[in-house]
Amino acid sequence: MEVAFSGINIYSKKPEAVFEFYKKLGFRVLEEVAPDDKWYGSTLALQDGDNAPIIWIWRQSDEDNSVVCNHFVFSTNGKMDEVYESIVAAGIACKPPFTAVWGGRELILHDPEGNELLFL
Template sequence: MVRKLMCVNITSKDSKRLADFYRAIGVPVYVNDEDYDGWFLGNSENEGCVTVWDENKWGPSCAGFITMVFEVDDLEETYEKIISQGIAINPPRTADWGGQELTLKDPDGNIIMFL
């Protein structure tokens, strides 16, 4: 029986750049130890997370792009933080399902959505 989701793996040709981008838009980024060659995106290693690996070392993780959805406390505050980092992004919008969404692409083309 499945106990929990450990992680979702993605790869990047520049994993540090990608980790720095996620840090800049407010996603917690951490590494277990100095010998680890991946970056965890998420709140803690005890919860499911996204792991960014070095594509040059491990090869591509998928044939296309993925969409990551993050829940935030304040969508407008998140938008302002991203703008303050000099990252181009459209303002939050009302989605077809009625809620507010904020979307952008990371440097590798993956879609990031904040709710």
């Protein structure tokens, strides 16, 4: 089967906060709909290129109380300390990188909706 991963949807009752979080991390804003829009949509990408995965952020309806937590994995390409410093410089609180049980370094943080971002 030949398919390409396009991206992921994040639904939130406070999509503006989620949007700002990813924007601070350096995701490029591709589209943002007015915050007072019923669905509030925004589209972000971390990488350049036509095939870069995208994050779509949507307003979760008041009637929808489901909780979905995603787990994102990012490669720091050996620049863990630089990544950590840029996260802190962006004003995002996170614990320093640590050595995981498997011996590699990891950095974990969560967005305002509880989605986990794991940096390796």
